[in-house]
Amino acid sequence: MLVRNATLADGRVRDVRIEGERIDAVGSDLAADGAETVDARERLLLPGAVDAHVHFREPGAPHKETWRTGSQSAAAGGVTTVVDQPNTDPPTTTGAAYDQKELLAQHSLVDYGINGGVTPDWDPETLFDRPVFALGEVFLADSTGDMGIDGDRFEDAVHRAAEAGVPVTVHAEDATLFDDAARDDAGSGTGHDANADAWSAYRAAEAEIAAVERAVEVGADAGVRLHVAHTSTPEAVDIVADAPDTVTCEVTPHHCLLSRADLDDLGTYGRMNPPLRSEERRAALYDRVVDGRVDLIATDHAPHTKAEKEATLLDAPSGVPGVETMVPLLLAETLDGPLTVERVRDLTAAAPAATFDLDRKGKIEAGMDADLALYDLDRSRSIAGERLHSKCGWTPFEGLEGVFPEWTLRRGDRVYDGAMDTFGSTDGKNVR
Ligand SMILES: NC(=O)N[C@@H](CC(=O)O)C(=O)O
Ligand SMILES: [Zn+2]
Numbered sequence: 001m002l003v004r005n006a007t008l009a010d011g012r013v014r015d016v017r018i019e020g021e022r023i024d025a026v027g028s029d030l031a032a033d034g035a036e037t038v039d040a041r042e043r044l045l046l047p048g049a050v051d052a053h054v055h056f057r058e059p060g061a062p063h064k065e066t067w068r069t070g071s072q073s074a075a076a077g078g079v080t081t082v083v084d085q086p087n088t089d090p091p092t093t094t095g096a097a098y099d100q101k102e103l104l105a106q107h108s109l110v111d112y113g114i115n116g117g118v119t120p121d122w123d124p125e126t127l128f129d130r131p132v133f134a135l136g137e138v139f140l141a142d143s144t145g146d147m148g149i150d151g152d153r154f155e156d157a158v159h160r161a162a163e164a165g166v167p168v169t170v171h172a173e174d175a176t177l178f179d180d181a182a183r184d185d186a187g188s189g190t191g192h193d194a195n196a197d198a199w200s201a202y203r204a205a206e207a208e209i210a211a212v213e214r215a216v217e218v219g220a221d222a223g224v225r226l227h228v229a230h231t232s233t234p235e236a237v238d239i240v241a242d243a244p245d246t247v248t249c250e251v252t253p254h255h256c257l258l259s260r261a262d263l264d265d266l267g268t269y270g271r272m273n274p275p276l277r278s279e280e281r282r283a284a285l286y287d288r289v290v291d292g293r294v295d296l297i298a299t300d301h302a303p304h305t306k307a308e309k310e311a312t313l314l315d316a317p318s319g320v321p322g323v324e325t326m327v328p329l330l331l332a333e334t335l336d337g338p339l340t341v342e343r344v345r346d347l348t349a350a351a352p353a354a355t356f357d358l359d360r361k362g363k364i365e366a367g368m369d370a371d372l373a374l375y376d377l378d379r380s381r382s383i384a385g386e387r388l389h390s391k392c393g394w395t396p397f398e399g400l401e402g403v404f405p406e407w408t409l410r411r412g413d414r415v416y417d418g419a420m421d422t423f424g425s426t427d428g429k430n431v432r
């Protein structure tokens with residue numbers, strides 16, 4: 001296939017020739033050599049995004065999401081590689097659990113990595129004999145799946161990962177610093193009528209800041225590659241930015257674009273861990289995404305059904321979907337917000353690929369996997385949960401603008417056609 005006259009993120013107009021699964025050449029006036037030609041004039045071509053943090057819910061909760069629906073949602077949002085987290089049922093803590101998940105991942109349309117997990121009674125058995133993408137997210141406080149562990153277990157797990165040469169990703173909140181009294185303000189409202197601000201008051205910013213500080217110390221002592229998941233405070237980002245290069249962090253679109261001020265509208269649909277922060281902290285966090293102190297963007301795509309979210313604040317599960325809206329929202333932010341298209345490319349593709357040593361992902365260059373998505377920046381549309389492809393059927397970004405892909409290629413296969421809203425067949429591969 002020859003993609004003709006595409007505009008790259010840096011503004012250059014180039015042809016991209018694809019041979020099988022790989023990009024064969026990037027240049028001007030490339031010969032088609034009989035290949036199918038696709039006109040990309042006045043269109044933006046980005047490398048397929050690498051989302052280092054998704055929860056596709058299988059095994060255990062296919063009513064929330066499956067590898068098929070989650071990966072369709074990814075492809076429809078220009079994401080061609082995902083990393084699945086271990087808080088499934090069973091949790092991905094052993095070699096056998098890894099194998100069980102990998103069988104289900106055969107139904108993925110996009111390429112994937114599978115993380116290993118840690119539980120209070122952890123016995124990883126043959127886990128590290130498997131091609132584990134990373135150990136994590138390691139939960140320092142309970143979140144969905146109740147996999148919170150204590151400090152000793154964390155140190156032990158970090159050392160085991162260091163020995164195995166596997167990076168560690170950490171969910172850093174210190175539950176001993178949660179404000180239990182604030183939780184009493186939750187009230188009895190359900191769904192959109194819940195007082196969700198109480199969740200933000202309860203899981204206080206200080207609890208994240210202290211946990212990130214401690215996790216960075218433990219990681220440095222063990223000499224492990226440490227990645228901090230879903231950093232939600234500017235203070236935590238600064239701790240990571242001041243740490244050695246072996247420590248990285250990610251920020252989610254929801255922590256950049258939503259704040260406690262939105263919780264009146266969102267109710268329990270805005271309950272997630274770590275929670276939404278003050279408008280002031282949100283703005284300072286976003287500044288750090290724009291200026292490069294934040295290493296990468298990942299979604300923490302954590303779907304739950306509407307029926308599950310229609311509960312009181314304390315009974316509703318934590319988490320919001322996001323894999324399909326990450327690139328669309330960020331591209332819309334390049335139109336009237338502070339981000340550049342190059343920065344979006346780096347945050348969603350080049351940086352996550354480099355952080356996790358994915359040599360053939362994240363760049364449009366000869367020899368790389370032909371993971372590509374084409375966008376028309378003149379066509380943004382209002383995001384609507386019912387048009388998205390996650391099984392959960394809702395989004396916390398309802399009504400915000402997004403620029404969705406016209407098509408997405410995964411290793412040269414057209415896995416998503418935006419005009420028809422149709423998908424290709426499933427042939428995602430494990431990237432490890
Ligand atoms: N972020 C969340 O609020 N929920 C995640 C778990 C997690 O990432 O902590 C989930 O799996 O539902
Ligand atoms: Zn988490």
Ligand SMILES: [Zn+2]
Binds near residue numbers: 053055137302
């Ligand atoms: Zn998560």
